[in-house]
Amino acid sequence: MDFLEFVNFYIVPGLVLGSIYALGAVGITLVFAILRYAHLAHGDMATLGAFVAFAAVTLAGVPLYAALPIAMVATALVAVGIDRLFYDYLRERPRIVTVMASLGVALMVRSVVQVIWGVDAETYTRGIVRPENWWGIRLKDREIATVLTMIGLVLCLQLFLMKTKWGKAMRAMSDNPNLALLSGVDNAKVVFVTWMIVGGLCAAAGFFLGLNTELKSMMGWQMLLPMFAAAILGGVGRIEGAVIGGLVVGVVEEVSVMFLPSEYKAATAFAILLVMLIVRPTGLLRGKVL
């Protein structure tokens, strides 16, 4: 196998897949850092976002990429609503209760998707798109869009966290919620802003997953494990860590096929998660220890 083949069939798909994982992992890491629990409905919220975009494209005739912001806003609002309805009420209870509640929310969201859109595989656009050749490297425009949008969204998020008042409040709450409360940070508003961002990122992850493959009602749930692996690999609470983690998990999954029988591909994310928790529980970039 020559170098170009390796890049085209292992590294490029790995990076595209990794970008999708990264979008999910950033959301997971934010919930972990600020609200301090594992959010198991993350994958199914991504599915919801993907199908909202699908509805925008097929029913309202919105151009493909314009459906992304619509889906992000809609899913963000749903995320805030879910928080108000289910998680807020459990805030003072042990965290594990909220984690289990999020599993229930995951099943509910998935069922809603199945009731509204059915269980058939759908696509944003009919037909196939062949990649273009960029000096030997074969890329599709949607793959470039996936990676660039991921980088763009993460940069915006970083700027927001560093420069704005609410971003600083979120970081303060992540560092020490009691101290943040005493310093006058309004926890309820921080939670609201967090869910807006997390919901939007979920929708983006779902949209790009659907764009690069198909839309299925189980698509988000099946991405949950690699996304968690990416968040923990990068270091819980570290945005840039989640991005690196996502890309690493994506590339390792694809490259693993060269060394392992392909049925073990899905297990690679598990292996990464395990090894990381044993060897370096803080993650690559020294995040929180769970």
Next chain:
Amino acid sequence: MKKVHLAFAATLLGATAMAAPAHADVKIGLLAGVSGPIAPMAPPMIDAAQLAVQQVNEQGGILDGQKLVTVVGDSACNPQNATDAATKAVNIEGVIAIVGPYCSGAVLAAANSVTVPAGITMITPSGTSPEISRLDDKDLVYRTVPSDDFQGRALARTLLERGTDRVAVAYLNNDYGKGLAEAFKSEFEERGGEITAFAAHEDGKASYRSDLAELAAGGADTLVIFDYGDGAGLTMLRQALENGFFENFVGGDGMKSDAPIKALGAENLTTFTASSPVGETSQALELFNEVFKAAGGDPDAIFVTTSYDATFLAALAIEKAGGDKTKVAEALRSVSDGRGEVILPGEWRKAKELIAAGTDIDYEGAAGDHDFDERGDVPGAYALFKVEDGAFVVDAEMK
């Protein structure tokens, strides 16, 4: 004190027994893969099963004029859901027989952990894995669809006849994919074909490009995919087409789904063929097609004939067994053993009268005669389908 409780409980029991109507409904479980990778196949299959039930109820009902009702459960094409759904059907709903589940892994799990221990007869209309034949089932598991052992071998012979002697094989890592792939492989290699790559994959991944690159490395230009056309098979087909890994694609019955046509476009599927069981042309099949079409169904949809037959057979067996669930399996063999007065699809009234008179009957179904062998299997006929004008049409009969 204890006695008072017992007496109270007994009164309650008596009360419920009296409250129940004199003719309770007769329930059969319909464990359908409503969600999961074969979800799009399920609705027509359920419709076909309901058609059989409707005919039974319109033509005098079952046993003493009771109503036959189906309890639909979602087996979701996976072992856990199938076990849950079967447990609910058997223990809570109290079904007498089960039609389904639809997927092989689901059949194996539900049979092993629920229906065989409970002594309930199960007839699957679409669980095709050779593993089901090998199940230690106390003669309680049957199928109206032929084993993939036949399909895999027939497909191998057909490909070789057409001059395709080098292929790469990708199969879904479950009982269905594995069973089919292994049957294909053994026949293909025995007859001098060469398999350049043989690899399993998991369902639900977003990218199979590295898998495809490994498969293509052997140099074959035909990829045989044993997967579901609405699951990973579709993703794989798309990525193989987009990246030009292979020229020709061949699928098993799971790939004969409308999803690839809908998602990828018929114009991109000119080199795609899929094998699938077909009903042998018979009077029974025509009869079924006519009635099912009139009821608004599509008789060409996959597994509708087997689904109808499984349900009708279950009803016949229950009638013959007099509603005794322990005798259903034995009765099932006797109503379809090739001896006795022929019963065609929909002839419930005739069958009921003959059973009442003690005459032997032999059901000849839409999908075949269903003369079960000792493992509860039926032989089958297959055809290779290609995509033309946005639908699957028969390309060649398979021997």
